[in-house]
Amino acid sequence: MLVIGGGMAACWAAIAAARTGAAVVLVDKGFVGTSGVTATGGPNHWWVPPDPVARREAIDRRMATAFGLADPEWMARIIDVTWRLLPQLADHYPFATDGKGGTFYSGVRGPEYLRALRAFATASGARILDHHPALELLVHRDGSVAGAAGYARLHRRAWMARAGAVILATGGCAFRSGLIGSHTNSGDGYLMAAEAGAILSGMEFSTAYSLSPAWNSTRTLPYFAARFFDAEGRELDIPPPMTGTPHLQALAAAMLAGPVHADLADAPQLLKTILRDIQPASLTPFERRGVRLFEERFEVKLFGEGTIRGTGGLRIVDEHCQTDVRGLFAAGDAATRELIAGATSGGGAQNSAWALTSGHNAGEGAARLARSIGRRAQDPARGTGQAGLRPASAVRAVDGQAVLRTVQAQTIAYDKALWRSEASLVASRACLDDAWRELSHHHHADGLDQVGARELAAMTATARWCIAAALARDESRGMHIRTDRPDMSLDKAFRLLTGGLETVWTRPETPAAQSRDTSIAA
Amino acid sequence: MIAHIFADRCIGCEACVAACPTHVLDPGADGVPVIARLNQCQTCFMCELYCEADAIYVASDQRHPEWIDPDTLAASGELGSLRRGYRWTRENSQPGSLDQFWRLGPLLREGAEIAARRYRDRHPGQPDV
Ligand SMILES: Cc1cc2nc3c(=O)[nH]c(=O)nc-3n(C[C@H](O)[C@H](O)[C@H](O)COP(=O)(O)OP(=O)(O)OC[C@H]3O[C@@H](n4cnc5c(N)ncnc54)[C@H](O)[C@@H]3O)c2cc1C
Ligand code: SF4
Ligand code: SF4
Numbered sequence: 078m079l080v081i082g083g084g085m086a087a088c089w090a091a092i093a094a095a096r097t098g099a100a101v102v103l104v105d106k107g108f109v110g111t112s113g114v115t116a117t118g119g120p121n122h123w124w125v126p127p128d129p130v131a132r133r134e135a136i137d138r139r140m141a142t143a144f145g146l147a148d149p150e151w152m153a154r155i156i157d158v159t160w161r162l163l164p165q166l167a168d169h170y171p172f173a174t175d176g177k178g179g180t181f182y183s184g185v186r187g188p189e190y191l192r193a194l195r196a197f198a199t200a201s202g203a204r205i206l207d208h209h210p211a212l213e214l215l216v217h218r219d220g221s222v223a224g225a226a227g228y229a230r231l232h233r234r235a236w237m238a239r240a241g242a243v244i245l246a247t248g249g250c251a252f253r254s255g256l257i258g259s260h261t262n263s264g265d266g267y268l269m270a271a272e273a274g275a276i277l278s279g280m281e282f283s284t285a286y287s288l289s290p291a292w293n294s295t296r297t298l299p300y301f302a303a304r305f306f307d308a309e310g311r312e313l314d315i316p317p318p319m320t321g322t323p324h325l326q327a328l329a330a331a332m333l334a335g336p337v338h339a340d341l342a343d344a345p346q347l348l349k350t351i352l353r354d355i356q357p358a359s360l361t362p363f364e365r366r367g368v369r370l371f372e373e374r375f376e377v378k379l380f381g382e383g384t385i386r387g388t389g390g391l392r393i394v395d396e397h398c399q400t401d402v403r404g405l406f407a408a409g410d411a412a413t414r415e416l417i418a419g420a421t422s423g424g425g426a427q428n429s430a431w432a433l434t435s436g437h438n439a440g441e442g443a444a445r446l447a448r449s450i451g452r453r454a455q456d457p458a459r460g461t462g463q464a465g466l467r468p469a470s471a472v473r474a475v476d477g478q479a480v481l482r483t484v485q486a487q488t489i490a491y492d493k494a495l496w497r498s499e500a501s502l503v504a505s506r507a508c509l510d511d512a513w514r515e516l517s518h519h520h521h522a523d524g525l526d527q528v529g530a531r532e533l534a535a536m537t538a539t540a541r542w543c544i545a546a547a548l549a550r551d552e553s554r555g556m557h558i559r560t561d562r563p564d565m566s567l568d569k570a571f572r573l574l575t576g577g578l579e580t581v582w583t584r585p586e587t588p589a590a591q592s593r594d595t596s597i598a599a
Numbered sequence: 600m601i602a603h604i605f606a607d608r609c610i611g612c613e614a615c616v617a618a619c620p621t622h623v624l625d626p627g628a629d630g631v632p633v634i635a636r637l638n639q640c641q642t643c644f645m646c647e648l649y650c651e652a653d654a655i656y657v658a659s660d661q662r663h664p665e666w667i668d669p670d671t672l673a674a675s676g677e678l679g680s681l682r683r684g685y686r687w688t689r690e691n692s693q694p695g696s697l698d699q700f701w702r703l704g705p706l707l708r709e710g711a712e713i714a715a716r717r718y719r720d721r722h723p724g725q726p727d728v
Binding site: 106107108110111112113116117121171172173174175176181183184186188189207208230231255257258259260261292293294298299300301302303304314315316317318319343344345347348351353354355356357358360361362363364365366 | 616617618619620621622639641642643644645648649658659660661662677680681684685687696697698699700701702703704706707709710711713714715717718721
């Protein structure tokens with residue numbers, strides 16, 4: 078079986094599958110160890126001891142901020158699997174003290190985490206192919222997934238893999254905002270899956286941001302106590318970080334008006350002395366620019382996180398994280414995280430527990446399925462990739478930079494994301510439909526250029542699903558804020574599905590739709 | 600963005616070519632990798648972290664390339680500073696290098712509380728945030 082992706086979800090999937098004895102190949106666009114947002118960050122996992130009361134309380138607390146869209150059973154599952162599996166990395170990761178005489182497991186540092194996961198996956202028998210981006214999925218005549226095809230960038234040749242099951246762990250999409258580690262995360266998995274017939278869910282929840290120095294996106298630990306100032310040195314009245322949307326809106330409004338500077342003099346004293354031991358890379362951008370982090374003011378910016386710390390992604394239909402396409406599984410940020418976070422970001426604890434668990438469950442489920450049906454290598458299969466690979470009309474040059482600017486202006490631009498309204502969303506939809514038509518009809522690339530062409534198509538498709546869902550959810554809920562519908566509607570506590578390429582559609586997920594159902598509604 | 604590869608330090612292992620997640624580097628004819636697709640550089644410092652010879656310098660601005668003077672830089676002692684920070688150098692890669700890591704969560708919460716308290720002091724009448 079085949080795992081596509083190379084972050085934590087992909088690795089946990091490959092480990093789980095290989096440990097069942099399955100033959101596992103993992104293909105990553107970049108390098109397993111450095112690519113994706115796990116590697117450059119380093120997540121804190123949701124970590125609750127196996128005490129029934131503590132676990133119920135943790136779930137209740139998180140359900141309260143999920144705005145009716147999460148599933149307590151899934152929450153219980155990810156807490157449990159994370160608790161059992163993460164310590165198994167101890168042969169490869171230098172878990173250290175928790176400061177209380179025990180071992181600290183829940184938080185890991187990115188480069189060491191991915192280095193350990195790579196070693197664990199390899200030791201478990203998985204075969205890792207770096208710099209092998211997938212470009213499209215292959216499907217059988219019966220619609221089930223048959224494998225994938227892609228391009229080996231270092232060898233400059235095409236690759237093709239037939240597999241009994243495929244796991245997409247391609248991460249989320251931050252629309253090339255510059256967010257730390259997110260350059261490889263262009264929503265490729267969403268596009269490939271949709272072309273094969275999969276459905277997405279929760280794409281309206283795609284408006285997360287993280288604060289960083291304007292010249293380099295870093296982890297956010299140093300900035301929590303920051304005071305903010307405008308260009309004239311007047312202090313800005315910014316609600317504190319834990320207020321979520323009001324904090325972001327106040328910062329974004331100030332940034333739309335002019336440069337905003339942060340002052341970290343108030344930061345915890347201990348942080349000032351030990352930041353390097355915790356996150357060395359958070360200091361580097363300051364030292365190399367000659368800025369004294371805790372003593373001098375510096376310009377800050379909000380970097381769009383799209384679906385990475387949003388919650389939208391591929392809809393899954395069972396506890397092994399199968400998508401609406403038979404044999405195709407989704408894990409980590411490639412999958413919807415509404416099940417464990419609802420309408421509020423799961424960054425900070427839930428998302429990584431989800432990436433670990435969904436990876437693990439998908440790995441086991443996919444291995445079982447692949448074993449039962451075999452590789453079917455002789456059955457006919459066809460490539461499903463369209464935009465950038467098989468244009469619908471005559472090929473002509475497309476200005477990729479212009480398309481990307483359009484996509485960014487409709488998705489991560491502060492005004493569009495944090496103050497949504499019907500009028501602005503309708504306008505965004507029109508721009509993006511034009512961009513999509515241009516790409517899907519005329520864009521074509523060969524060789525290495527196919528990678529960039531598909532990334533652009535994926536970001537554009539992802540943007541269209543985000544905007545369509547934001548338009549269809551005509552209320553405000555969690556991180557999705559509609560200025561023209563400021564309240565939450567009692568009758569809209571459902572997950573919203575979206576999909577389609579030529580024509581984008583949306584519809585509520587009804588209980589009936591939760592069983593396998595790929596019919597298309599308006 | 601990646602600014603310079605020091606040919607005099609490079610041992611031609613190509614670890615950086617493999618490690619760069621965004622395919623910025625190509626193997627070089629003379630063994631020293633070439634910066635072939637700078638526009639794809641995400642300034643993640645990973646090539647530097649994976650270069651055991653401390654032969655790479657990534658400048659901090661991710662928005663545009665920066666010019667650096669290799670000689671000044673080589674003399675500054677800054678080469679390899681990121682690896683030393685991570686304790687990925689051979690001398691200090693022993694276990695225990697993450698002994699402070701558990702403090703991340705508590706320090707983050709402390710920072711958030713400092714901001715919340717300051718806001719409350721400034722807005723005494725408002726509901727709790
Ligand atoms: C700054 C930051 C801090 C965070 N902190 C926390 C935290 O403390 N706690 C928490 O729970 N969550 C946190 N999150 C979220 C968490 O990091 C993610 O949910 C998690 O890392 C997702 O893992 P993943 O494997 O799905 O994605 P990633 O690690 O992003 O991996 C995606 C992989 O897919 C590969 N890929 C993409 N396209 C293709 C393709 N076409 N072919 C092949 N491979 C492809 C990429 O190369 C990459 O290797 C944070 C996120 C950010 C950005
Ligand atoms: S990793 Fe360092 S030593 Fe190895 S090829 Fe790259 S620059 Fe040269
Ligand atoms: S900084 Fe990151 S993206 Fe840039 S060359 Fe180095 S590894 Fe590649």
